[in-house]
Amino acid sequence: MAALTKLLEVRSLSKKFGGVLALDRLDLSVAPNDILGLIGPNGSGKTTFFNVVTGIYPADAGSVIFERVDITQAASRTVYRAGISRTFQRSRLCLSLSIFDNIMIGNHKRLNQGLWFNLMRRSDFKRQFEESYQAARTLLDVFEPRLCDRIFEPAAGLPMIDRRRIEICRALINEPRLLLLDEPSAGMTHEETNELMDDILQVRDRKKNLTIIIVEHEMGVIERITDRCIVLNFGRKIAEGPYRQVAADKQVQEAYLGVAL
């Protein structure tokens, strides 16, 4: 079998909300180990794209192929099992649960979910719990060693940047092959964003097998970390290429700044 050249391939994907075309025949693909930036003005369909890929909204037309498997109509949990993890634009942690619990939510597919195992075989459960604890700690250590000591404390008391870190750990703990990052910089300062990106790149260098699609408004981040960019406007792709090239594109500038009169 030939090497996989497209980890994710999206063909002519469309999604309508009432009369609004949130995604309009979108074609997109990403090669293994690439970082793809997805940019565009507010309401251009970036988050909708994530939501359709992860099965939160059903697609109206088109197809999504991940590692040669069609996941267009797959349920969210099937998409996750296939190896796609995501973060959310607005932090969606369970604030009353501990940091460890939040990270373990992302580890669902690697934890034994059997009733008998969980209730009756407590010594086996303890072994899995201790292994998971080590894994969570190792991952968290990359992002913020300070948090390792507070791993059994509720996520509620933490500042935004720590919540983002935990959310990213939750997405990474199951070693996905594709990571969808939805505006990781929202609610954070420049410095914090840069720090977070460095940590993500560090994890990626270590794993050697992680592809990322990132939605971001912070153009500094996009320029620094992406290999390639796709610009959306009103659900349609208007430009594609390395950041410098799309930033110079006339259509893109008009989409962001409006048409010069």
Add this chain to the structure above:
Amino acid sequence: MAEARQKTSAPLWPGLAALLLATAYVGTMLAAEKQRTIIALLGFGIAAILLAGWLRLLEPVGRSFADREDALGALSIAATLAIGGYFREDHFVLLLVVTVLLYSVATLGLNIQFGYAGVLNFAGASFFGIGAYTSAVLNTYSTVPHLLVLLIGGLLAAFIGSLLLLPVLRTRGHYAAVVTIAFALLLKTFLEVSDVLGGPQGMQVPGMKLLGWSFNDNITIGRLSLSFYMSYFFVSLLLLVAAFVLVRRLERSWIGLNLDALRLDETAARCFGLNVARWKIIAFLLGNFLIGIAGALFGMVGGFVAPNNYTFADSLILVSILLLGGIGNPWGLIVATLIVVVVPEKLQTIQEYRFLLYASLVIAVLLFRPEGLLPRPVRRYFPGWRP
């Protein structure tokens, strides 16, 4: 925070001291008969708790219960046995204690549904009643061994509850609650018009028999004579211990985590592989199973079932126990059941106003302690475990 970083386990003695004091207090309360004594005891209890809280004496108690739960759990069983032994000849007090034990089992069931999975069930008393009717019918018309009847009571409650699954899964929050209210009304109406089940007059429930030994006879061993409720007391306590261990292990496992995750953020839970419907179904059935078993045994204890014993108002009492005790905390639920069952029974003067008492109690708790008397702590998979 200091608690989590602390390297050694908390000492046992604060928990032990609290348990001894609580046992003595509950024993005195159960023995008291004069209305004035009871009111004085209540006032004293509330004042003592407030004072202990103000002097920060409750925190070490909480820590030793958190770290040494197994030891303190065993000691709590011993304390309950001591109370049962002390009142061995007193029918009325033993019936009250058995009621507390079985209501605790039922609220533990509700807790799995509402506390963990977030499915609000306003038909708790109906499922309790289904259990009781099961023992009425099976004990009267069949020779099924009575321990098996308890099991069937639980299974039947879970099975009839599964009729509600479709509407409960398709609706959320308050709407699912309305579905359960409708079910409670339907079931009551059905029981009232069903001739086979005795209509509004209800049915007698023959008492429990175990290995040829009838539970409804007083027990005489040499010169020691025990109330016939003693046998029910032992079985109920055993049932509560089993239910408690089950709920505890459930919470302290990946399943407990799954239920919390889907209650707090269903969409995020789906995106991390959770089969939301599956876990809601498991929680709902398991909860009704516990409620049904408790009801089946309670039917045999009371000896009588009627549609009016298991009304919407009784379901509300079960839910208010949950709110009062601290949603998700099994210790809190037992304490709350104790308060809600014992206080109106002892305070005969307020009998007619008991709902007023419940209502004001729940409102006070929601205002001043919204997470209940004993709020649920952060999950610890193994008590006393340190990295």
